Amino acid sequence: MQYLISVIDNRTGSSTADEDAAIDAFNEQLVAGGHWVFAGGLSAPSDATVIDARGDGEPIFTDGPYLESKEHMAGFWVFEAPDLDVALKLAAAASKACNRRLEVRPFL
């Protein structure tokens, strides 16, 4: 079972050196426990481009994110975990490490 852990923030690339160190240490634990799938930080929502190629014509590119909001996904993890209890425990440790609120959402 895989879970997407979104890091909720109102800024991007704002982590401190201490937070970065804590995230590295947490990631090592993830790998050691067999929970690591992938993780990464994202650049600002204003760097995003929305693509729509559903029609017959040329794809349409729109500058900016698909959703304007005060808070956004500033980074994410993908955890491998047997159930939500394990995912929530890991996410609690992740939230402490990166010092941000997180959202846990299961993959289909």
Next chain:
Amino acid sequence: MSDVQEAITRVHHEEWARVVASLTRRFGDLDIAEEAAAEAFATAVERWPADGVPPNPGAWLTTTANRRAIDRIRRESKRDDKQKEAQMSYDEPPEPLGVIDDERLRLIFTCCHPALAMETRVALTLRMIGGLTVPEIARGFLVQETAMGQRITRAKAKIKAAKIPYRVPAAEDLPGRVSGVLAVLFLVFNEGYLATGPDTDPVRQELTAEAIRLTRLIRALLPDDGEVAGLLALMLLIEARRTARVSATGELISLRDQDRGAWDTALVAEGHRLVRERLATRQPPGRYQILAAINAVHTSARDAADTDWSQVVALYDQLVRVDRSPIVALNRAIAVAELDGPEVALATIDRLDDKLSGYHAYHAARADLLRRLGRSQESRAAYDAAIELAENTAEVAYLSRRRDQLVS
């Protein structure tokens, strides 16, 4: 009610959670378990009046429900290959009877999972453990049947999609998770004990009774848990006073004025026994045990004047240490008024204004203290504020009469 109907009602109370739990374990799907259990009970209602109640009704229901579940899975697996996994597992031999109680406990922890909203936990617990129907739960919480149905459907979908586990939490997580389960049961009890809304009865006995029944079940499953015993004792000692708490005209009667002869002595005795049992363990009590002990002091007094207020205040002092909520501080101050007089209590209560000004009991307590101090005008204003915020019809009636009795 005929003997068979009575038997069906009794078996429903005793076996519903067991059947749902054992099917959930076997098929790994709450939705299938719930539907098949409901169908099995419907079949019992149809067949038992003619065929008689089977010698082992629980086993009959589980077998019938298992067949219904397998039928559904077969039907669906023709359309959907994803069910194959579940389809394979029904050939496993049934679990030995001993672990079934554990299964009910698993079910309770799944229904009260912290990743579900509180109102969802309440609804799921009443449906899956209590066996209440969706319309019954909707009526209990004054929401539309369709909305309640959707809430339960969404919860089942989340449990499945997010893989909320079906198991008893690890020892280190157990106290926190048990306390989450108790919060759900206490909420159900409180909604029955102080029902909210202008069009409901002031006391909803079906909710208090269901909360007590479920707490008894958890007590049977976790007999060594002090807080479970504490919550059960607390509920019993409150429930014991139920008939004395509301007058024939639908007005709340305060503890001081209740006819103590109308209290249910069997419930009082059972509550006291549980409190004594916990005291004998000499383990530090949690909030429910302390609240139960406070209620035990009240229910030990022959009349209001006989109440051991110093003991009540000492227990509130203990409670304040484990529960910092301003509501506890308010209740402590109300007890202090009996010991040190209304002036001392009022000074304490006034300091809670920023936290409790939206809470009717805060204004009701102030109104009473101001009345006792002869400050009628301020008391009237406080009664007005309390009446404005109170949601229980019997409480509104009581507060209105007290206000109107003030000498201006």
